Amino acid sequence: MSRRAVIQGTGALIFTFSIERLAFPQDGGPAAGAGAPKLPGSLTRNPLLDAWIQVDADGKITAFTGKVELGQGIRTALLQIVAEELEVAFEQVSLVTADTSRTVDEGYTAGSHSVQDSGTALRNAAAQVREILISEGAHRLKVPADQLRAEAGAVIGPNAARITYAELVSPNLLHVEAQPVSRLKDPSLFKIMDRPVRRVDIPPKVTGGQAYVQDMRLPGMLHARVVRAPSYGARLLRLDTGPIEKMTGVVKVIRDGNFLAVVAYREFQAVKAMRAVAREARWEETAALPRQSSLHDQLLALPSQDQVILDLHDSAGQASKTLEATYTRPYLSHGSIGPSCAVAHLSDGIMTIWTHTQGVYPDRQAIAQMLQLPPEKVHCIHVEGSGCYGHNGADDAAADAALIASSMPDRPIRLQWMREQEHGWEPFGPAMIAKVKGSVDAAGRIVDWDYGVWSNTHATRPGPAGSLLAARYMEKSFPAAEPKPLPQPEGGGDRNSIPLYRLPKARVTHHFLPDMPVRVSALRSLGAHMNVFAIESFMDELALAAGSDPVAFRLAHLDDARARDVVNATADEFHWNARSEPTNGYGYGFAFARYKNLAAYCAVALQVRVDQLTGRTRVLRVAAAVDTGQVINPDGVRNQIEGGILQSLSWTLFESVSFDSQRITSIDWSTYPILRFSSVPESLTVRIIDRPGTPFLGCGEAATGPAAAALANAVANATGKRIRDMPLNAARVKAAIGV
Amino acid sequence: MIELKVNGSSHSVSADPDTPLLYVLRDDLQLNAARFGCGLGQCGSCTVLADGAPILSCVTPIMLLEGRQITTLEGLGSRDDPGPLQRAFIEEQAAQCGYCIPGMMMRAQALLQSNPHPTDAEIVAQLEPNLCRCGTHMRILRAVRRAATLLAGPSEPATGIPPTSNAGARIESPDSEADSQNDARRRPAHSDRRERPER
């Protein structure tokens, strides 16, 4: 099953493919070289079966993935897939996640691609390994393969014949290339897949087990802290390292151009040394950040590379009402709860880095370039960090640790970012502007649609060395890479800017802004959060103009049957048709999107209460439905949708990176407040629409756009005022509703 | 040297008296659960108990804590023998990345020790100082409610819980020898509401 076939099924879309793909597609999808055999998922780039599945002499199964556990439950899901297709007990399988010495290269764990690409690859690989074992069994038992079956880690034949996998394996048995088609197990026979199997990583996390890179303790390990510049591009003028080197426990003060770090025996000694360096260092600051109060106007004035990604000219009715609207979003922070961390160790000429980067191979490549080492001398191993939600400080922390370790051979270095550093230096989700103009005819059908979105790149991951902070600030610095837009059909700032609705006349333009006044990169769902916010808000505005119910209006423009099912399921789950008239600050909102128009379908309905006195919006009740194709772990799906909704509510209600003329000023939780328990809805239910036997669709990012728009629509419904600028915080809502 | 009583054992630590407890727990005592989230007392990831009351170990220097009984998550049970609170969080699968969870659990423990039947409002108020970035709040609340039930025994807390997606979940005592994969295989987390459209 290829993505192209899926896209072609949606009919009237025109899209441009970039022939020349990035070597490391920034967003997790596999890049096929020209002429590569078309194999399922990531098998295309990594066709050898034993790169994915190994069976040892004890019958234990080891699966390998280039993806990583981010807290989204992928480890458990992939184990379920392998155990199911390979017909072994769940506890017989272990999973090795991204490690440049042991696993395939699947780029980044991003873009909701893990299940689609790695899951598909592992499922097919496991199925093919099973068949190989069966045919090996046939050979040994001298029985035709069609009289054999695999069960509980063995090949079973007539007359109680049974050979275990352990007995069947031999070296190189699995060292064969995958076939394009596999005998996949029928979903009606599933015992492990499509079951809410408990996550294997949770028990250690709730009992004090070692679970994160922050928990690593190596013999002789030293503690390090970097001292970041006070603002982008600052130059170190002066620092007397003498007094700091004399501080108790300090082993070294590292000064490499504008890169500063301290290393100490004890962690708190490193913190105190870091503070001392920060106090003593003198910098020349040259950053010139935009005025926050006119940020979006300034972004609109930047030079843009414009690309029309949709241009439809079908015949349509006569426009009866025309609306125009501009929507905006500020910079948003990933705000990982655990600041980034890495452990690096230079030993015998090999630099080993334990890191929670989403992409060990690209990070390895960039770090090797930074250290001027051949890539094979740099070994990156993924160890979990706290949730990253995209490109946070993890890659940079790995580079910082490696740079420090490179000057301290044979000493493992643990480098921990501080809260202020994570908040101040992570690459943010870009600020964006969307302008929409659309019309409905007298019958309430959309007849024309013009949409433009302005955005920086959503992808500055490694990449080249210059994507790493350490590499840009060290003496022999590397330049930052020129930003490029991510191509459609996935897109970056233009992700989900093409609505799934039937639009006879439609134009969608992506205004790519290369100039980045503030450091930006991928944040969960990329442009989809903003584009779905804008599109679904505008759909409600059109529905209101047409006198239509918001759900009925959407259904009237949706041809995709699965989309309609999700919309109907959400409306049903929420009891949308039974909702009362908005009064006394109560209101209701609905929104829908198919992530990237390729991945999971998700709709969200919610009820709010807006406080007339303060403008504060309380979300009371939320219902969502999701179609994620073949489900592996329904509880995992539900967890991701719940989490995506709550995170998006936090972004959309409260969040905005703040800065003055030189520095980022939202540097901790006091300056960047997020959702706390007092703002959590009273109820949140998620209905999963099961599609057994259909391709996997990634769902990790599917809820953020619909949740944001449903919120905006509910506030408009409650107050009669349409707010188009995120965040919809109390001050903004109060200003809109007045007294 | 400072004497600290952690999870019932005494430890002599050679860290400086101004060292925040968090670093001593993690680096000197190799305890993982208390986590560095901010070092500023803003997020609660570092929460442990001192004489049963929650403290933020990232801003509490060890010199304040001589003679106090410090309890970390490790003191509430182990991987092989999880306590009721830990079982509740596993049963509710109350984690996404899981980084904030130990802090949440310690605040919940403090609440349940003094108030075995908290209302929903009391649980929310108790957890307000703690941040979760992944959006696991609903599950965390469910896990605390479940822990209250497991800790208190037969009588149900009067919480007026609204219908949730796992209504009808069975509460079972886990097999203490099971490793997590066995456990996962045999006992699904909770029933889930799903539709299977006609094919």
Added chain:
Amino acid sequence: MKTRTLVIRSLWVFGVAGLCFVVYAWRSEIPPVDPPPHDSFKLASIERGSQLAALGDCATCHTSAGGEAFAGGRPVATPFGIIYSTNITPDPSTGIGHWSLEAFERAMREGVDRGGSHLYPAFPYDHFTLVNSDDNAALYAYLMTRQPVQAKVPDNELPFPLNIRFILAAWKLVFLRTGPYQPDAAHDEQWNRGRYLAEGIGHCGACHTPRNSLGAEIPAQHFDGGEAEGWHAYAINSDSQAHEPWSEQALQNYLKQGWHARHGNAQGPMAAVARNLAVIADSDLRAVSVYVASLIGTARPTAHEDSGSREKPGNDIGASIYSTTCASCHDGARALPFGGVRLELSTAVTGESATNLINVVLEGLHPPAGSAGAIMPGFGSALTDGQLESLVAYIRSNFSSKPPWTGIETSVREARSRNRD
């Protein structure tokens, strides 16, 4: 004179006096009206009313925890018992929906409700009496256009005879000087406006002036300081113990922002006041600041002799607690409002009472949900009582030249027991 005549004459005197009192105290019912429609009020009037309601902090008292705005039911603890705030939404059955403007103004001016019952001065009509008729009309317009909420508030918990409202007339006879405000010709218009707002709707003295045993403010001690909900409301006259005198601009900034780098943070009940004042017109806030600053004056507080407190035992512990626990924020480079206030500049340290400092150390500072604001963790569980006492004594002696606070132990105990409630 014969005893019998004396008795008969006394009875006559008391009887006549009693009759006079009844005549004085009795108030008629003002007839109910239909709840006025929203469009009977001008928007400008409603907006003016919302400003006045913010100045008056009405929502804070008239809203219970988790309750609807203005629907009352908040318990106000007084030395005499608990009084519950009333429902002032325009609900006809449980609120003031049937109140005419006349009835509303009588409540503000004289402390009498529509039915003729006297109101307890927990509703500070000894201040609100100064509000003029135009402003009362604006307040009325604002309140009558709020969302009506049907909510019956609990009965007051007052012992006999205090639960007999009639006797409040006696209290008023002695302590209430009805308004409206009369300008003081010796001062300019801005000063008078500030006084009108601060003494009237702002009712600052309700917290900042001490009260007598009958619960009335003591005029001779105007703005000498008072207590509110376990916090100390500092003296805001020439007895101000601030590190340096409050200038007009400093006061204005403080009231608007809720903090001032050279004076400290608004805490406890004042935090809610400051949040409300953030929406007030600058000119009104300026006027209030001019007035209050004029009372504080510009004289620096007399430097007290160093009483040798630095040699007091316990300061070593306090010093090391401060340097290990507090200094990283309070001696750091980060500016207010997000950094720690410099303690030598904070009235919590230089002021006449240790209570506020103790409260903040125990509870910390927590901004409202979703708002950026200083987060200070509470140290109530981290510190023992002994450690807290040492710390508080150290801070006082190290960061001010004032004499040590007395009764720190008692203050700590009281603060702890308040936190447990």
